[in-house]
Amino acid sequence: MEEVVELQRRLQQAGYVAERSLAAALLLMLDLGRPLLLEGDAGVGKTEVAKALATVRDAKLIRLQCYEGLDAHAALYEWNYQRQLLAIKLLEDDARTVEQKEHDIFSERYLLTRPLLEAITCAEPPVLLIDEVDRADEAFEAYLLELLSDFQVSIPELGTVRAVSRPLVVVTSNGTRELSDALRRRCLYQYIDYPSFEKELAIVEIRAPEAAGELARQLVTFVQEVRRMDLEKKPGVAETLDWAAALLRLGISTLDEDGAERILETLSALLKTRADRAGFTREVVARIAASC
Amino acid sequence: MLSLSPSVDPAAVLRARLAGFAGFLQANGYGVGGGDAARVLQASAIAGVLDARVLRWSLQALLCGRADEWRRFDSLFDAYFLPVNKTAFEKARVARAARPQAAAPAGEAEVPVAAATQGAGARDDGNRAERHGASREESLASANFRDLHRADDVRAIEALMRRFARRMKRLRLRREARTLHGRSLDLQGTIRASVASGGTPIRLAWKDRRRVRPRLVVLLDVSRSMSRYSFFHLRLAQALCAELSDVHCFIFHTRITGVGEALRDPDPWRSQERLHLLAEGWGGGTRIGECLRDFNRRLAPRLVHSRTAVIVVSDGYDTGEPEPLAAAMAALARRARRVVWMNPLLGEPDFAPESRGMKAALPYVDLLAPGASLAAIERTLPDIMEVLR
DSSP states (O other), X not given: OHHHHHHHHXXXXXXXXXXXXXXXXXXXXXXXXXXXXXXXXXXXXXXXXXXXXXXXXXXXXXXXXXXXXXOHHHHTEEEOHHHHHHHHXXXXXXXXXXXXXXXHHTXXXXXXXXXXXXXXXXXXXXXXXXXXXXXXXXXXXXHHHHHHHHOEEEETTTEEEEOSSOOEEEEEEOSSSOOOHHHHHHSEEXXXXXXXXXXXXXXXXXXXXXXXXXXXXXXXXXXXXXXXXXXXXXOOHHHHHHHHHHHHHTTOOOOOGGGHHHHHHHGXXXXXXXXXXXXXXXXXXXXXXXXX | OGGGSTTOOHHHHHHHHHHXXXXXXXXXXXXXXXXXXXXXXXXXXXXXXXXXXXXXHHHHHHHOOSHHHHHXXXXXXXXXXXXXXXXXXXXXXXXXXXXXXXXXXXHHHTHHHHHHHSHXXXXXXXXXXXXXXXXXXHHHHHSOGGGXXXXXXXXXXXXXXXXXXXXXXXXXXXXXXXXXXXXXEOHHHHHXXXXXXXXXXXXXXXXXXXXXXXXXXXXXXXXXXGHHHHHHHHHHHHHHHHHOSSEEEEEESSSEEEOHHHHHOSSXXXXXXXXXXXXXXXXXXXXXXXXXXXXXXXXXHHHOOTTEEEEEEOOOOOSSOHHHHHHHHHHHHHHSSEEEEEETTBTBTTOOSOSHHHHHHGGGOSEEXXXXXXXXXXXXXXXXXXXXX
């Protein structure tokens, strides 16, 4: 238990308010050397976990943002074709044999490392963040699985590259596509929900210290109330922090019924679709503000 | 119990208890495999078993694989490990014992279909259908789904659907093969080829943008009014899923549920059982508007892209209000390349799309197609694929 509390404290120092269950999962991940799969709605701070972990471990953070159509070339390695072409031209008058030339232009000098290759060739174990893995297709997921189980990559022209150190892998998913059972089985799992009032208040106090005190309490109450409403896109923690900054920028120091007009002006930081914005009339804002 | 034995080793009891937890979760529907018992022991050794909270969080991270498992974990952990909740534990055990029996009759009822979906059985049935002759097959293809009851019919139509799905696949492949010239130079290939000629790129290699495969999203209404048809539509969806790679199926009545995994299950018995579990409340009223709104919000952002055809199979009898349905259909139509509404009632002589739900949805539907027989569906699908090209 002490270890868990200690890690939780260090995460907090790194600017991340973690629940104890998350700290325990991170400890287990360090011990077992398994990837950690984080799921939850957008904006609940999944990506921040990896950043905080990198800070705590004093490790390098390598991020791979997944997208539709992501392939091995963009994720793993690519040859530097321009330099290779140049080298071929320069080697034209060279007396060496074709084999030697080929060996030269397919050497590591002309290899562009992409995040995954970089992660397994780091001397010190880095934190590898594979962000929004559900955006990549199933084929890439299978490829990723292979890499995460063997920690080695074979490059046809160069040979097999083995991991120097095992990266700490954090995989995030927004749950928009069902991930394969194989990937789930290979990973530790953590579901991150929208923060409770206390947790969100702690986050605001750490990340936006200027808003601390009464305003922080009020704005967190407001956001929690907004989340209970039927919205297309619920505001995440990032939105809360943005909104806090917006309130501070406009010099609003307290949320109340009379200030509803001014609160309305800042709501663009909190509500991100037209339908949601349309639902927030002056009356609605005044009612919520009055209850804060 | 082990603890009654005088020479028992407490550590062994503890190990057995911990190792049994994985099995307990598996009995409760978790995706936990055989190797996980060993991993539980390993994780417990690391996390320690003296602090229940740390053990709980560690096992939760280790054994959960999805959000619903995550949410149910706490109560299951309590039920298994905590003595105060003995009743909860007993209940869980009773439920576990009762499950197989409860599932069996449901499975039995579907025997002919389940057996016909896969493997040698399906091929056999195909032969039998052919022995009946072409006219027999033709009549099956055009027969209205609701008139088909006999097991023979069901098997024959099963084979027919598979063949039909294979035809769809060929249609797609022919089209993809028609790219002759690349759009840009493949530098990797060019350089590789040029090494042989001393670095002069004589042979150029080309690459083309990979074709985005058309995607089908099928939303099946399984409410009571559709119950005579939904069985066959599910079979068709299963055949499509088996033959085409990018088909996504959902069923809806009062909620919308993804059934792709269940349909793809290679074990026909398990597939059937999973469908049954998913279709809880099957045959009740329909709330099409709400279901589509839910689909738009949760699933559409990722699933529906500019080469997607969404096929809604429903009779349009909606117990909800028409406004949400219209709004949801509008949003869906904006996102998808083509929205097709298959109505099994269409094609009946005295039918006009006049139900409230149908009327609300109609302005946003690209194509209103009959969906009561295989022939009707077959006429419609190539047209959909054509648009997605």
